[in-house]
Amino acid sequence: CCTPPVSEVVVPPAAPSTTFLNLRDGNEFAYELKDGLPFLRSSYRPVTPLASEWNNFWPAVASYLQAHPERALLLTGLYYADEVNNSIFPNLGIARATDVKNHLIAAGVPSTQLLTAGELLDGDAPQTLSSGLRLAFAAAPAPDQERLDTIRQHIQAAPITLYFNTNANDLVLSSEQRQDFADLTFYLDQVPEARIRVSGYTDSQGSRDYNLKLSQERADFVRDYLVRNGLAGERINTLGLGPDGPVASNATEEGRALNRRVEVTLE
Structure with a gap:
């Protein structure tokens, strides 16, 4: 859906390398930061430790938004085309915005008042984005x-x-799956009582006990992967079902490959 109209833009908005932020909401809120939020190339987590002034910034924004439920904060993550996106999201900018969003949620901001977006920048990515x-x-x-x-x-x-x-625990996401995860994250932000179910499956090769253990490990691996990408672990239930629930024949390698899977859905 469309991005709501913006009241005040970060100053200066055109320079991703700036180390100065001046966040305002009309005459109601003003906060100045002398240090930017740096990100290493291809990383969606800010460089730590953060400048100490950010520790005061999170609760200040939280207090303001709690007192003004009609307002929201738009977080736009910046990224370059030559960066590697290892997140679950469609682009690294959204992943960066989501990581910062979780700092604000931890400070007490309702997730319904936090909006995320990504913005592609021209040129080549530096080794460190001084303000991403x-x-x-x-x-x-x-x-x-x-x-x-x-x-x-x-x-x-x-x-x-x-x-x-x-016997492997690695995975590669398609662009469609990344969009599904972005939609799933939006849903969780808007529906606080919603939960995710992660179900692991195997093919029929090997003993049942081994496959039950392997399928649980894969489900737990995906849960941990989602948590590293900003989803709340306490809202994710995992289940290992082993060879039960095949979606294809285990008589062929192609069928067995389809059965070795983890499914992520809403409960």
């Missing part, structure tokens, strides 16, 4: 129930399915 984020206040959007219903129906009808090689 832009911040701006906006009107809090009205709940988009139609979009929420669409996301829930889509993910429940077609769970995000991740495939594994034999």
